[in-house]
Amino acid sequence: MKHDIRLRIISLNTAFKLIKKFEDNWIYIKMILKTSIKSSNCAYFKFKLKDFIILDDDIFFYGDEDEDRLYLNKSGIVQTECSPEEDEILIKIASSNGIIEVFIKRYLPILNVRLDELNNPRKNIIITEGQTDWRHLKYALKKLKENGMFENLDIDFFEPDKKTEMGNDKLKKIRDYHALLENEYCKIFIFDRDVGEINSEFEDAQVLYHGNNVYSMLLPIPEHRKDTPYISIEHYYIYLEKIVVGEGFIW
Known part of the structure; x- marks a missing residue:
C-alpha cells in the first residue's frame, strides 16, 4: 500500500504511543473515505484531546464535551504513518466501502x-x-x-x-x-x-x-x-x- 509522501510508515504501537502524547492538546482530525480513485468523501472536526484509550477491538478519542469523541475499529487498521515532526498521524482502515484515511494532527487553535x-x-x-x-x-x-x-x-x-x-x-x-x-x-x-x-x-x-x-x-x-x-x-x-x-x- 502506498503512503503519503509527507509521511513515513510506522508500526501501530508506535502510532499509539505518539497519539498518547497528544493528550491535553488540541487535535485536528480529517477523515477521508476513498471508495474509488476518483471518488472520496471528507469530514473535518477538532477538539482538545482529554483521553486516548486503547481497547482490544477499538480505540477511543475523548474531549471535554460529550460531542468531542471519535472511535475507530482497531482490527481494521492496515497501515499507520507519521510526519517527521511526529505531530501528525495517519491511520488507514479497511472497510467494506473502501479505505478510510484518518489524519490526526496536533495544533494550536486561533x-x-x-x-x-x-x-x-x-x-x-x-x-x-x-x-x-x-x-x-x-x-x-x-x-x-x-x-x-x-x-x-x-x-x-x-x-x-x-x-x-x-x-x-x-x-x-x-x-x-x-x-x-x-x-x-x-x-x-x-x-x-x-x-x-x-x-x-x-x-x-x-x-x-x-x-x-x-x-x-x-x-x-x-x-x-x-x-x-x-x-x-x-x-x-x-x-x-x-x-x-x-x-x-x-x-
Missing part, C-alpha cells in the same frame, strides 16, 4: 479560542510569561508525574502561540482583569524575576492572592542563582560546557 479557554477553564490553570515558558513547566510536571509525584494534581497551562506576546506587563493586566471576575477554578500567574518593578510588587511574599481565585507568584530563585536573582525560566538550567580537544566543538 487566539480567540485559547483566550476563551482562559476565560472559561474547566480546571485550575497556570499562565506564564513568554511564548514558551509554559512548555518548560508542562514538561517538568509530566516527568514528575511519571516518577510518582503530583499524580493527582489537576492543572492545565495556557498555551499562547508564537504570534502572541505575553510579557510581564500584559500578564499583569490579564491577572488584574481576571481578579475582578468570579472564577470557579484557580488561575495562577507566574512572573519572571527579571523586572524590578514586578519584583517590588511582591516584596518578601512568595505568593500574592488577588481575590476571586486569582493568584500570582515570582519564579523561585534556584540555589545556583542566589547571587544573580534577576532570572527568567531559562536560568533554571545549568549548562556544562567542555571543550573536547581535537573535536572542535563544545558540549
Whole structure:
C-alpha cells in the first residue's frame, strides 16, 4: 500500500504511543473515505484531546464535551504513518466501502479560542510569561508525574502561540482583569524575576492572592542563582560546557 509522501510508515504501537502524547492538546482530525480513485468523501472536526484509550477491538478519542469523541475499529487498521515532526498521524482502515484515511494532527487553535479557554477553564490553570515558558513547566510536571509525584494534581497551562506576546506587563493586566471576575477554578500567574518593578510588587511574599481565585507568584530563585536573582525560566538550567580537544566543538 502506498503512503503519503509527507509521511513515513510506522508500526501501530508506535502510532499509539505518539497519539498518547497528544493528550491535553488540541487535535485536528480529517477523515477521508476513498471508495474509488476518483471518488472520496471528507469530514473535518477538532477538539482538545482529554483521553486516548486503547481497547482490544477499538480505540477511543475523548474531549471535554460529550460531542468531542471519535472511535475507530482497531482490527481494521492496515497501515499507520507519521510526519517527521511526529505531530501528525495517519491511520488507514479497511472497510467494506473502501479505505478510510484518518489524519490526526496536533495544533494550536486561533487566539480567540485559547483566550476563551482562559476565560472559561474547566480546571485550575497556570499562565506564564513568554511564548514558551509554559512548555518548560508542562514538561517538568509530566516527568514528575511519571516518577510518582503530583499524580493527582489537576492543572492545565495556557498555551499562547508564537504570534502572541505575553510579557510581564500584559500578564499583569490579564491577572488584574481576571481578579475582578468570579472564577470557579484557580488561575495562577507566574512572573519572571527579571523586572524590578514586578519584583517590588511582591516584596518578601512568595505568593500574592488577588481575590476571586486569582493568584500570582515570582519564579523561585534556584540555589545556583542566589547571587544573580534577576532570572527568567531559562536560568533554571545549568549548562556544562567542555571543550573536547581535537573535536572542535563544545558540549
